[in-house]
Amino acid sequence: MTSPRPEPDTPPRAGEHACADADRVAAEPVAEAFRTWMRACARAGWAGVLGVETVAVTTARGRVTAEPVRARWSVPAYRAAAMDGIAVTTTQLSGGAADGTIRLSPENFDPVDTGDVVPSARDAVVMREQVTFTQSGFAEISGPVIAGRHIRPVGEDIEAGAVVLPAGHRVRPADAAAVAAAGHLSVLVRRRPKVAILPTGDEVRPVGASLAPGEILDTNSIMLAGMAEGAGCSTETLPVAPDVPDQIAAAVAEAARTADLVLVIAGSSAGRDDHTSSVISRLGRVAVHGVAMRPGHPVVLGVVGGAEDNRPGMVAVPVVGIPGYPASAERAFSCFVHPLLRRILETGAAGEHALAARLAAPVVSAEHVEEYLRVRLARVVAPRTGQLNLVAVALPRGAGALGTLAQTEAMLRIPAGDAGYPAGTTVRPVPLHGAAFAGGTTIVTGLRSPATDALTDLLGADRPIAAVHWQPCDEHAAIEALADGLCHAAAVRIDLAGERPDERSAAGLVERLGPVTLLELAHLAGQAEVLVIPAAAFDSRAIEDLRTVPRSIGYRRALRELPGYTGRGAGHETWHGPAADLEDLNSDSDLADGATRCATR
Template sequence: MAQLSDDCFAFGGPMQTVDDTVALIAARLPAVEGCETVALDSADGRVLAEDLAAPFPLPPFTNSAVDGYALAGADLPAEGEATYRIAERLQAGMASARTLGAGETVRIFTGAPMPEGADTVFMQEDVRVADDGRVVFPAGLKRGANVRPAGEDVATGSVVLPVGRILRPQDVALAAALGLTGIVVRRRVRVAVFSTGNEIVAPGAPRGPAQLFDSNRFMLGAMLRRLGCTVTDLGILADDQARIAEVLREAAAGHDLILTSGGVSTGEADHVKASVESVGTLVFWRVAIKPGRPVAMGVIDGTAFIGLPGNPVAGFVTFARIARPAILALAGARAPALVATPLRAAFAYRKKAGRREYVRVTIRRAEDGSVEAVKFPREGAGLLSSLVETDGLVELREDSVGVTPGDTVEFLPYSSLL
């Protein structure tokens, strides 16, 4: 586990921007220790632990890019037509043992190695076969046409996948093309998650008239697993400060991060706050974000603690914009750039300058063919339906004071946040 100092989350200002918060997290959270080698079929989604360099070029040999006829560039017809004898037939997976002579051509298929002496390929549809079986080529083809040189895709020794890459299917394919059977990756980040409160019960349990079923714990667990974490679900803890403190200390011993939602505000019923302070250190980050504040960051026996807001929408947004970068930092991952898509707004919205706000929207095609964002019709950070029935978030930056219909806004699909 990464052993954090008690003051690693300390900051100097009363209010932080989202960008400053993410930068601070990336600078102060070290990657977890430990690596393992996984088979290719288990590598998708894992974090690469070291640069992966190409042991040989791709393609490893010069080959034909088309089905056609190979010949020497020096033997191309200068003008008019020229006739050539077919000396050999090469399919993919076959190699020629002869050197091509003047006036000769090789019937070759896509992917087959170029024969010695040949450097150009006529596409089969651009030639004609004479009655005597010889091939007639027209003039005008450029030397080197329709050939894939060795190393065209990847050069020997080049870094094809950098350390910290979150591996994708196409990355796994490249590793396989280089003949690898296993990839060295970071071990998974271990995260403990629990809910607190006498007012919530687990789905399937009897629910009292003043109680709610616990939903945040399942949402956070699913989001963590999408980031490749190993999740320990500690269930629901009653409003008992001593018991919560005991669980926090036990969880710190075997995890890299403890993640909760709710119970970390300054109210007298917020037992998580007092419990964390009794066994570790706690800092409230007044992040200029809506929905979302406050977010609690802390350290318990060298293990990171993040306390998210209890309202589900606020918990979702702060996980995506604050907890996710922290988890990627612990994983040793290079966080993918979060690039918003510009769309036309089909709604009006007012906000305060100086904070980042996120508006839940649905995407639709307007009558004029433009793609536009439609705001969810109801407000409220407790509306789970607003996350289910929308496609993503419109991000309104700190200098914005609102939106009028027709404005260009920045759209973040949920797929980019999970």
């Protein structure tokens, strides 16, 4: 048995990954990089153990329990009425009138409201709707009465001594209410980890500053602080440090004296002013510099102080060099900082509930990296079955695209070794907490022209740019995507018969898709540019949005500026389908059975 490969004494160069098992990197680079980092932290003497504190139940929301919380008493603590009505003793209900009505004298029942104590002699509650009171005070009961009915027993909700919340649980509003109901005024929780955030860079300015050419705002600190606070931490954002190694080192060392984790923004790559890796090496040890992931590749994972430090008295504190591009910064936090915080707070692994979705278009990925692809999600109706499908649309990949972060609805992990997936592949993206899930994304495939560009501009005028996804392709591919339920509509050109789309051209679409509506966009040189819309999806939200634009004054005005285009027919809708589906619309037509028929709207 061979001994594990030792880690190099010198930090790896940018783009390299220091780990004890190179084969594991190829298969799972992010997970193995995290394990390598944790091993380095442990060798430095870091244990990740926080103290505890007692907080009031009313302020416990978002805190993590340090021990199991057990009920001090039962809930309910007494037998409680579950309905408004009367409490009765079922053994006294024998006999009754011929119609089944039971008549009770006042001493044989007790009026109760929901939540009242049920007298010990009573074993059932008859709800008010089954009871009629006479003028003499008797109660007449209709319907059966069963022992135990509508009575909440002691401890039905929570039994005394039962665990209300386990240790390592993040307290939600309902959890706090349950703990209070079980008799607690306070709860023992873990101390909040303190995260120090150090932005660096000669060109970086605080938010609110006036910018000169070449300067940028420190928006990453806002994002990272919010993510850390959402994970249960307290944060401190430090003043921006210039690209001077000694000043960065001094700021990191000072932050590490009081923080449980230090995040250094930017300077993690291999440029002339990238000093994060060397600073961490000076103060402690770099465990990983560069991970085979995209975005977020230049991340630095290390530890300052501790057993391997030359500066006595400096405890071991994990430190992360966060890449400067926003998308890379977000991934570095999600892949490395968040798991570390879960380990510190002992909250266990995060529950990622992936959803099955089909790709609207092909996705290509580099096989040597583990990629995290941002996507939006759309609900698309399959034309033949009417079934609602979830479709994923990939967003632009630029690591510096801050707007893409705001528009992302889910994250798709593409493992290292996968070169991508064809359109229609079922994948399992994980929805992002708080994102506008399937928030109205409209997918159209096919023709791109000046008229469809005008449509896209107007459709997306008041929506995030990613909410309108137009996938250019030829007519055959567009119709195939529509038939496969991967888009809401297909943009194509068809011949005109007079002023209307040629019925013979539409017949082929009906044969492939079933009943369709042709929504005309414009006329051009004897042809019509149309959107092909499956009848099954005609009333969906995405289609309703599409239908409003071609009829608008703004769209018609835009067409007048396009050479060769005419607005005749813009907004006109023609339904095409088998004759049997249109009897109510064209009852006077003499087409042969099975022929394609159309109606206009």
